[in-house]
Amino acid sequence: MLYGTTTPQAKRRALRERLASGELLRFPGAFNPLSARLIERKGFDGVYISGAVLAADLGLPDIGLTTLTEVAGRGEQIARMTELPAIIDADTGFGEPMNVARTIQTLENAGIAGAHIEDQINPKRCGHLDGKSVVDEDTALKRIRAAVEARRDPDFLIMARTDIRATEPGPGGLRLAVDRARALVDAGADAIFPEAMRTLEEFAAMREAVDVPLLANMTEFGKSELFSTEQLADIGMNIVIWPVSMLRIAMGATDRALDELHAEGHLAGKLDEMQHRAELYDLVDYESYNRFDSGVFNFEVRR
Numbered sequence: 001m002l003y004g005t006t007t008p009q010a011k012r013r014a015l016r017e018r019l020a021s022g023e024l025l026r027f028p029g030a031f032n033p034l035s036a037r038l039i040e041r042k043g044f045d046g047v048y049i050s051g052a053v054l055a056a057d058l059g060l061p062d063i064g065l066t067t068l069t070e071v072a073g074r075g076e077q078i079a080r081m082t083e084l085p086a087i088i089d090a091d092t093g094f095g096e097p098m099n100v101a102r103t104i105q106t107l108e109n110a111g112i113a114g115a116h117i118e119d120q121i122n123p124k125r126c127g128h129l130d131g132k133s134v135v136d137e138d139t140a141l142k143r144i145r146a147a148v149e150a151r152r153d154p155d156f157l158i159m160a161r162t163d164i165r166a167t168e169p170g171p172g173g174l175r176l177a178v179d180r181a182r183a184l185v186d187a188g189a190d191a192i193f194p195e196a197m198r199t200l201e202e203f204a205a206m207r208e209a210v211d212v213p214l215l216a217n218m219t220e221f222g223k224s225e226l227f228s229t230e231q232l233a234d235i236g237m238n239i240v241i242w243p244v245s246m247l248r249i250a251m252g253a254t255d256r257a258l259d260e261l262h263a264e265g266h267l268a269g270k271l272d273e274m275q276h277r278a279e280l281y282d283l284v285d286y287e288s289y290n291r292f293d294s295g296v297f298n299f300e301v302r303r
């Protein structure tokens with residue numbers, strides 16, 4: 001009832017242990033708190049909290065307009081709905097290294113298990129669009145060092161994301177990405193998110209280059225091909241995210257349902273596609289609230 005019962009520390013510990021096993025952990029993106037619980041019910045390993053989704057939810061493009069307060073607040077709402085660890089997108093860390101330090105502590109307080117900090121310049125762009133720029137290596141490393149020094153729970157996962165691959169379209173971009181990933185690991189990053197890798201071979205080259213866990217971003221309509229969990233596991237990737245997919249699916253279904261409602265004047269033809277009232281009640285654990293109420297109020301007052 002209410003929210004999850006696993007403490008943030010236990011979730012972080014569990015994430016560390018699962019990562020140490022070398023298996024591929026699957027983190028679909030939750031577009032709201034309730035969808036996080038559905039992700040857990042379906043047997044996934046964790047919940048991803050996407051910056052692009054948070055921005056879209058507010059009707060904003062993903063260009064660094066959301067604030068730390070908004071991101072941590074929504075992150076907390078999502079993370080507390082599930083027993084699974086949640087990894088959140090902390091964009092560029094919301095400012096200078098000192099801001100990055102505050103960001104990490106705020107996300108720890110929000111019950112998050114780990115975050116990624118990227119090396120784009122401010123204002124950032126979606127990692128799969130053209131026209132991105134990255135900061136120099138020194139600035140990128142300072143962000144990560146600040147994050148590592150700020151955390152109070154040593155199990156909080158600090159992941160460095162590099163967007164440098166797409167700044168040079170040819171093979172030179174991959175070399176830049178490998179060099180930067182190595183430097184980020186030396187600066188203390190627990191894991192690497194190599195953004196906008198184009199092929200499985202590029203992911204494999206990154207796997208060769210560093211020893212820490214690696215994340216693959218399977219976002220649709222972007223620069224990477226969409227690889228299966230089997231393909232990614234085979235080359236030794238450790239986490240896969242589908243950051244915006246569930247929002248895209250929900251919005252696509254809503255779009256089509258609105259057309260039908262407009263045309264037909266009713267939604268009777270859409271019932272099969274809807275989450276049933278009973279399923280919703282089950283997911284929010286309605287029954288436990290009823291039991292709680294009966295336990296509290298079913299007593300006799302002795303006079």
Ligand SMILES: C[C@](O)(C(=O)O)[C@H](CC(=O)O)C(=O)O
Nearest residue numbers: 050051052126127128219243
């Ligand atoms: C992973 C990502 O940072 C996100 O905010 O979810 C985005 C996803 C997207 O825009 O498709 C990204 O920059 O890849």
Ligand SMILES: [Mg+2]
Nearest residue numbers: 050051052089
């Ligand atoms: Mg993002």
